[in-house]
Amino acid sequence: MQFLNPVFLYAGLLALVPLLLYFFRRKSKTVRVSSLLFFKTLAREHQESAWLRRLKKLLSLLITLLIMAGAVLALAGLTASPRPDDFRHLVIAVDRSASMSATRDGATLLQQAVDDLDTRLAAVPASVPVAVIAFDARPEVLLAATTNRRDVQRTLERLQARPVAADPDAALASARRLAALDHPAQIWFATDQPPPPPADLSDPSDLSDLSDATETPADLRWFQHALAEPVNAGITAFQIRPSPLQRGRFQAFVQVRLNAAAAGAREVTLELRLAGYPIQLRRLTLDPGQTESLVLDLEGVEGQLLEAEVSCDDDALAADNWAGTLLPELRPLVVAWYHEPGQGDPFTGFALQAIAAADRVQVFTGGPGAWPPREGADVLVLDGWLPDQWHADTPAVVINPPARLAPLPVTPLPGRLPRDQIRVTNPGHPVLFRVPGTRVSLTQTSAIDATGSLEPLWMADNDAVLAAGEIQGQRLVLLGFSPQRSEFLPLSAAYPLLLGNAVLWAAAAGEESAATIAATGELVALAAGPDMDTHAIDAADAATNGALAIDWQQWDGRSLVSQSITLTGPLLEIDRVGLWRSDHGRRGAGILAAPGETDLPALDPEAAATTALVADTPGAWSGRLRGDLAPWLIGLALLLLLLESWLFHRHAVH
Amino acid sequence: MMSSPGPSTSSAAAAEAGSDSWLDPAFLDRLRALFLRLRKRRQLRRKGVQATPATGFTREFKDFRHYTRNDDYRAIDWRLYARLERLFVRLYEEVQEFNVHVVVDTSASMAQPFADKRIHALKLAAALSYLGLVSQHRVCLYAMSDRVVTELPPVKGQGSIRKVIDILDHLEFDGATDLERCFNEFRPPRQRYGIIFVISDFFGRDVGTAAQALQRCSNWPGESHFIQMVHPKERDPGLEGEVELVDVETGEHRRLWFTKRDMERYRRVFSAFETELARGCLSRQIDFLPWQTDQSFEDQFVELLSRGSALAHG
Numbered sequence: 011m012q013f014l015n016p017v018f019l020y021a022g023l024l025a026l027v028p029l030l031l032y033f034f035r036r037k038s039k040t041v042r043v044s045s046l047l048f049f050k051t052l053a054r055e056h057q058e059s060a061w062l063r064r065l066k067k068l069l070s071l072l073i074t075l076l077i078m079a080g081a082v083l084a085l086a087g088l089t090a091s092p093r094p095d096d097f098r099h100l101v102i103a104v105d106r107s108a109s110m111s112a113t114r115d116g117a118t119l120l121q122q123a124v125d126d127l128d129t130r131l132a133a134v135p136a137s138v139p140v141a142v143i144a145f146d147a148r149p150e151v152l153l154a155a156t157t158n159r160r161d162v163q164r165t166l167e168r169l170q171a172r173p174v175a176a177d178p179d180a181a182l183a184s185a186r187r188l189a190a191l192d193h194p195a196q197i198w199f200a201t202d203q204p205p206p207p208p209a210d211l212s213d214p215s216d217l218s219d220l221s222d223a224t225e226t227p228a229d230l231r232w233f234q235h236a237l238a239e240p241v242n243a244g245i246t247a248f249q250i251r252p253s254p255l256q257r258g259r260f261q262a263f264v265q266v267r268l269n270a271a272a273a274g275a276r277e278v279t280l281e282l283r284l285a286g287y288p289i290q291l292r293r294l295t296l297d298p299g300q301t302e303s304l305v306l307d308l309e310g311v312e313g314q315l316l317e318a319e320v321s322c323d324d325d326a327l328a329a330d331n332w333a334g335t336l337l338p339e340l341r342p343l344v345v346a347w348y349h350e351p352g353q354g355d356p357f358t359g360f361a362l363q364a365i366a367a368a369d370r371v372q373v374f375t376g377g378p379g380a381w382p383p384r385e386g387a388d389v390l391v392l393d394g395w396l397p398d399q400w401h402a403d404t405p406a407v408v409i410n411p412p413a414r415l416a417p418l419p420v421t422p423l424p425g426r427l428p429r430d431q432i433r434v435t436n437p438g439h440p441v442l443f444r445v446p447g448t449r450v451s452l453t454q455t456s457a458i459d460a461t462g463s464l465e466p467l468w469m470a471d472n473d474a475v476l477a478a479g480e481i482q483g484q485r486l487v488l489l490g491f492s493p494q495r496s497e498f499l500p501l502s503a504a505y506p507l508l509l510g511n512a513v514l515w516a517a518a519a520g521e522e523s524a525a526t527i528a529a530t531g532e533l534v535a536l537a538a539g540p541d542m543d544t545h546a547i548d549a550a551d552a553a554t555n556g557a558l559a560i561d562w563q564q565w566d567g568r569s570l571v572s573q574s575i576t577l578t579g580p581l582l583e584i585d586r587v588g589l590w591r592s593d594h595g596r597r598g599a600g601i602l603a604a605p606g607e608t609d610l611p612a613l614d615p616e617a618a619a620t621t622a623l624v625a626d627t628p629g630a631w632s633g634r635l636r637g638d639l640a641p642w643l644i645g646l647a648l649l650l651l652l653l654e655s656w657l658f659h660r661h662a663v664h
Numbered sequence: 665m666m667s668s669p670g671p672s673t674s675s676a677a678a679a680e681a682g683s684d685s686w687l688d689p690a691f692l693d694r695l696r697a698l699f700l701r702l703r704k705r706r707q708l709r710r711k712g713v714q715a716t717p718a719t720g721f722t723r724e725f726k727d728f729r730h731y732t733r734n735d736d737y738r739a740i741d742w743r744l745y746a747r748l749e750r751l752f753v754r755l756y757e758e759v760q761e762f763n764v765h766v767v768v769d770t771s772a773s774m775a776q777p778f779a780d781k782r783i784h785a786l787k788l789a790a791a792l793s794y795l796g797l798v799s800q801h802r803v804c805l806y807a808m809s810d811r812v813v814t815e816l817p818p819v820k821g822q823g824s825i826r827k828v829i830d831i832l833d834h835l836e837f838d839g840a841t842d843l844e845r846c847f848n849e850f851r852p853p854r855q856r857y858g859i860i861f862v863i864s865d866f867f868g869r870d871v872g873t874a875a876q877a878l879q880r881c882s883n884w885p886g887e888s889h890f891i892q893m894v895h896p897k898e899r900d901p902g903l904e905g906e907v908e909l910v911d912v913e914t915g916e917h918r919r920l921w922f923t924k925r926d927m928e929r930y931r932r933v934f935s936a937f938e939t940e941l942a943r944g945c946l947s948r949q950i951d952f953l954p955w956q957t958d959q960s961f962e963d964q965f966v967e968l969l970s971r972g973s974a975l976a977h978g
Contacts (some may be wrong), residue, residue: 038906038919044773044781044898045867046911046918048933052926063919 014087014136021082028074032067066658073654080647084640089133097229099155099192100140102127102162103185105201106169107146107176108530108607112202112326114237120171123200123235127166130198131159141188142166145181146174147531151188173329173587174531175604178203182230189228196229204614205232236613242269243278243322244330244608246301248601249527250316250338251518253307260337262306264318267605270299271612276322283317284310299609310337315589328567329587330608335527335599336589343371343517346387346404350395351377357493358393358409361506365513388517391509394492405485405516407509410455410492417481419459420488426495427454429470439467440515441478441487445508451498456490464488476508478515487512526598534582536592564588686783686833695791698962699798727755763818763858763886764796767806767850768835769893773867775837776912778895780957785863785893786832788955791965792861793828797821801858805831808846808864809839818856840913843868847880857885863955865893867913871937878944888950891968892941895957899934903927 013019043049104127110120117125134140139155140162153165178201189195199205247265268276275297282290294302310316317334325331347354347362354375366373374387381397383390383404390406396415411420434447447468458474460466463481466474475490489512491499499505528534536558558577563570565587582590584600591597602608731740731751739753766789768774775782789805796803797820805816805828816831843866852858866874881888903922910917920926938954945952953968 038908040908040910041901041903042777042910042912043901044777044865044895044912046909046914046916047867047869047871048930048937049909049918049920051871051933052920052929 013083014089014132014134016086016135018082018085018087021085022079024082025075025078028071028078032071070654070658073650073657077647077650077654080643080650084643084647087136088639088643097194097196098138099189099195100134100138100198101143101185101189101195101228102131102140102166102198103143103145103149103181103200104166104169105146105176105178105181105203106144106171106174107201108171108173108329108602108604109176109202109327109610110235111171111173111329112237112240112242112610118171119202119235119237120169123233124166124169126233126235127198127200128163131162139192143181143185143188144169145178145184146172146176148177149181149184151184155188155192172530172585173600173602173607174585175529175602175607176201176203186228193228196231198231198233200233200235202234202236202611204234204236204611234614236611237326238613239271239273240269240326240610240612241272241276241322241324242327242330242608242610243267243276243296243320243325244269244327245318245320245333245601245603246330246605246608247303247603248318248333248335250335252338258309258311260308260310260316262308262316262318263303264306264333265301265303266294266296266320267301267608268296268298268322269609269611271610272298274298278320278322280304280318280320282306282308283315283319284308285314286317301605312337312339326610327608329565330602330604331567332565332587333599333601333603334565334589335601336597338526343513344386344388345371345373345391345513346380346383346389347373347375347391347393348377348381348383348395348397349375349393353394355393355409355492355494357505358391358509361509362391364506365510371513389513391513402482402484407487407489407512407516409489411488411490418486418488419462419464419481420490421457421459423455423457426492427470428452429454429475429491431470432475433469435466435469439465439478440518441476441508441511442467443507443511445504445511446502449498450504451496452491453495453497454490455492455495456488458488458490478512485516485518487516528584528598528600529603530584530587530600532584534584534598535580536577536582536594536596559593561591561593562586562588563590686786691787691790692794694962695794698791698965699795701966725754725756728752729755762796762799762801763852763856764792764801764803765806765852765856765858765860765886766792766796766803767808767812767846767860767862767864768832769809769841769862769864769866770807770835770837770839771809771841771864771867772838772912773841773865774893778897778957781865781893781895782837784955784957784961786835787961788863788891788965788968789832789861790825790829793832794822794825795969796859797823797825797828802856803828804852804856806850807835808841808850808862810842810845812846812850841865841868843873843877844880847877850880850884852885854885859886860884860888861891862888863891863893865898866890866941871933872940874937875940875944878941878948878950881950882948888948889968889971890941890945890950890952892938892952892954893957894938894954900931901927 104120104123106120110123111118113119114122131140136157136159139157140153140159141151141155142153142162142165143149144152152169153161156162178199182197182199185197185199189197244267245264246267247263249263251261251263253259253261262282264280264282266278266280268278275295278294278296280290280292280294281288289308290306292304296302308316314337315334316337317332319332321331345362345366347358349355349358362373365371376383378395378397382401387404390401390404391409392406392411393409394412396408396411396413396418400415400417402417408418408420411418412422414421429452432447432450432452434442436442437447450468452468452470452475454470454473454475458464458466458477460474460477460479462479464474464477464479464486466477468474468476473490476488477490478485478487480486493499493505499508560575560577560582562573562575564573565571570588577592582592582598584590584598587600587602589597589599728741728744729752731737731753735753739755741752741754744750744752768785768789773781774785793803793805800820802818802820803816803824804814804818807813807815815835816828819827841864843864852860868874868877903920904924904927906919906921908917908919942952942954944950951971953964953971955964
C-alpha cells in the first residue's frame with residue numbers, strides 16, 4: 011500500500027466539512043401551526059422515530075465520509091502493490107535480445123515483460139525518476155531519469171526484440187552506473203535469463219571506479235520472463251570458405267544446437283539451399299544441449315545465395331533458424347615471401363609454387379630491401395629471416411626464425427635438434443587439414459613458447475615445433491624447424507599442404523568472405539568508396555559522402571523480406587538476420603549465431619517466486635488488487651452514492 | 665332609543681380587560697362611532713320602506729282590517745263601527761326583539777400560533793354584542809371548541825356590555841375543534857329566533873369536516889353568519905426545507921420537507937378548503953365572510969353588516 015500522489019491526502023481535511031455540519035448542524039425548525047389538516051394532504055412525510063432519524067443521519071455522515079475517503083484516496087493514487095524498499099531512483103533494464111522474441115500465449119516474452127513492468131511501475135511513486143535501458147549486445151540508455159510516466163510507458167511500449175545476442179553483464183553494469191547517480195536506487199532487470207546467484211548480484215565490483223556509489227549498491231530486482239518448457243533449435247555458427255585448391259568448390263561450416271532446456275531429444279532438419287534450390291538435407295537427432303558441427307561441401311558460383319535453415323517441432327525462436335551468405339568472390343591471395351637473397355628455402359619455394367595459381371594465390375618474392383611490405387599483401391611468409399621491426403598488420407607465417415624478435419615467442423636454438431617423433435596435439439586444426447602427422451621427422455631450430463594465445467600443433471617431446479594463433483590481433487603460424495634440413499617432411503606432400511593451410515588459415519582473418527558474415531550486434535565499418543578494399547573506419551569520409559543507403563533482405567522467420575535503411579554514419583550495426591548491400595556495392599550477411607540466444611532457458615520456478623510481486627505473498631491483503639486502486643475507489647464512491655440515494659432520497663420530493 | 669356608552673364606560677372596560685390588549689379604549693370609541701355610522705345608514709335606508717309586515721301590540725298604529733272570528737275583540741274600533749256599522753279591528757306596528765347569538769371558537773387554533781385571530785375574534789364578538797345590545801336585542805355568548813358552552817345567557821340593554829366584555833376576556837382558548845358536535849348541539853329554541861354569528865377558523869378534524877358540519881346548520885332559527893378567521897400565514901406558511909410541525913390543538917408532530925412546489929400545493933389545498941366552505945354556506949343561505957386578521961377591523965366589520973344582516977337594520 012502506498013500513495014503515488016500523497017499530496018492529495020491533504021484533501022482529506024475536507025472531511026471536516028461534513029463533520030462540522032453534522033455536529034453543528036442547524037436543528038430542524040419547529041413550527042407550530044393551527045392545524046395539520048392541509049399539510050397532511052401534501053406529499054410523503056418524513057415520519058420516523060427519533061432513533062431511526064439519528065441512525066439515518068449517522069449513516070449518511072458515514073457514507074459521506076466514505077465517499078470523500080474514496081475520492082481522496084483515488085486522487086492520492088493509492089496502490090495496492092506492496093511498497094518496495096524505499097528508493098529514490100529506478101533503473102529499468104529490459105532485455106531486447108533475440109531470445110525475448112520467443113512467444114508465449116501469442117505474445118512475445120518482451121511484450122510480457124513490458125506489461126509486467128507497466129504494472130509494477132504503477133506502484134512506484136510519481137516522484138521517483140525512472141531510467142530505461144534496453145540491452146542486447148550493448149546496453150542503450152533509451153530514457154534518462156524522468157518522472158514523466160507517459161514517456162516511460164511509451165518507451166517501454168516501443169521496445170522491440172532484436173535478433174542480437176544479449177550481454178546481461180554489460181547491461182547490469184550500465185544499470186548500476188545509472189543507479190549510482192542517485193541512491194538509494196533500485197534496478198529492475200527484465201530478461202529471460204535466470205538470475206545469477208545472489209553473491210554475483212550483490213558484487214559491486216563493476217562500480218569500483220565510482221567512489222560515491224560503492225557504499226550503497228542498488229537494490230536489484232531480477233524479473234525473469236521465460237518459457238516454461240522451451241524448445242529451440244538454431245544455427246549457432248555458420249561460415250563459408252572456398253575449398254583449398256579446389257576451384258568452384260566451397261565448404262560450409264554449420265553448427266546446429268538444441269537448447270538445453272528442451273524436454274527431450276528432438277529431430278532437427280538442416281536444409282541447405284543454393285540460389286533458392288535445396289542442395290542438401292540433413293536430419294539430426296539432438297539431445298538437449300547438444301551441438302552438432304557440420305562441414306558441408308558444395309559447388310557454386312560466386313554471388314549465389316547460400317542459405318542454411320533448421321527446423322524443429324515446437325521451435326520457439328525463429329531468428330536463429332536461418333543463416334546465409336553470398337558465395338564469396340575469389341580474389342587472388344597475395345603471399346609475400348621474404349628471405350635473405352639467395353637463401354630462400356627451396357622446399358618452401360617449391361611448396362609456394364605448388365599452391366600458387368593465377369586466379370587463386372599469387373606469390374611474390376622479396377628480400378630485406380623490399381621491407382616493409384606494400385599494401386595489398388595478404389600473408390607474409392618470413393623464411394629464415396626477420397626484419398628489424400615487426401610488421402603487425404598482416405598475418406604472417408614465420409619459418410625457422412633466425413633471431414628473437416618481439417612479439418614473436420620464438421627463441422632460436424644454438425644448435426639443431428633432429429626430431430623423429432612428432433606428436434599432433436590438435437589434428438582438427440585447419441592448419442593441419444589433411445596433413446599426415448605420422449612419420450614426420452624434423453630438425454628443430456627454434457623453441458616456440460606456446461603457453462599464451464598460441465596453440466601448439468606439433469610437439470616434439472615437450473617442445474612445440476608448430477604453433478598457430480593470434481598475438482595482438484595478428485594471426486601467426488610459427489614453424490620452429492628448418493624444412494631443408496628436415497628429412498621426410500619436405501619431400502612429402504605434407505609440407506605443401508601444411509604451408510598452404512597455414513597461408514590460407516592466416517589469411518582467413520583478412521579475407522573478404524570472412525568479413526561479409528557478421529554476427530548480429532557487430533559493427534561493420536563501411537568504406538566511403540567502392541574501390542577501397544580496406545575497412546578502416548573513416549568518419550570524415552562518411553561525413554563527406556553523407557547518408558548511405560543499405561538494402562536489407564531480412565529474415566522474418568519464414569522468408570527474406572526486402573527493406574531499405576539509410577545509414578548516416580560510417581558504421582553499420584548488424585541488427586537483423588539477413589543479407590545487406592550498400593549502394594556502394596558492399597555486401598554482407600548477418601546471422602544470429604549466438605549459442606546463448608539459441609539456448610532458451612526455462613522459467614526458473616524459484617526465480618519466478620522470488621521475482622513475483624510481493625503482493626502475491628501470503629498475508630498480503632491485496633492479492634487481487636494490483637497496481638492503481640483509483641478505479642476501484644472511484645467505483646466504491648459511486649456505489650456509495652447510489653446507496654445513499656437509495657437509502658435517503660428515494661422518497662424525496664423535489 | 666339606544667344610548668351609546670360613554671367614554672368613561674369604555675375606558676373602564678378597557679382597564680378591566682387586564683393585560684390582554686384585544687380591548688382598548690380606542691376600540692370602544694371606534695365601535696361607538698361605527699354604531700352611529702350604521703344607524704345613520706339605517707335611517708337613510710328606511711325612507712319609504714316598511715319595516716315589517718307583522719303586526720303587534722305597540723302603540724304605533726299601522727292599519728285597519730275587517731274583523732274576523734277569533735280576533736281579539738278588544739281591537740275593534742268602535743268609533744268606526746259607529747260610523748260605518750261594520751266591524752274593523754285596528755292593527756298596530758309590531759316591534760320585534762332579536763336574539764343575537766355570538767358563537768366564538770375557543771379552540772387552541774384560534775389563539776395559537778397567531779394571537780391575532782383571538783384578538784380579532786374577541787373584538788368581533790364584542791362589537792356584535794355591543795351592536796345587539798344598543799339595538800335592544802338580546803345577546804347570547806357561546807364558546808365552541810369540542811362542544812358548545814353557553815358563556816352568557818341572553819342579556820339585554822347596553823349596560824350589559826361590561827358583562828359581555830368580562831365574559832369574552834375570560835374565555836379560555838384551548839382544546840380541539842369538533843365542528844360536527846358543536847353545530848349539532850347548538851340549537852337555539854324557536855323563541856330565540858335571531859341572528860347567529862359563528863366566529864371560527866373552521867379547522868376540523870379533516871378538510872371536509874367543516875363542509876359536512878354545515879348540514880347541521882340548516883334548521884338554525886334565524887339568519888346565520890359564518891366568519892372565518894384566517895391569518896395570512898395560514899394561507900401561505902412560506903415554509904421551506906425540513907420543518908417539524910406541531911399541531912397546537914392536538915400536539916401532533918409531523919416532520920416534513922418543504923419545497924416551493926409543496927407550498928404551491930398547500931396554497932391550492934387551502935384555497936379549495938375555503939372555496940368548499942363558502943360554497944356550502946351559500947347553498948344553505950348562510951352568509952360567509954373570510955376575515956383577514958391583517959386587514960382593517962372596521963372595514964371588515966362594516967362589510968359584514970352591509971351584507972344584509974338584520975342586525976344592521978336595527
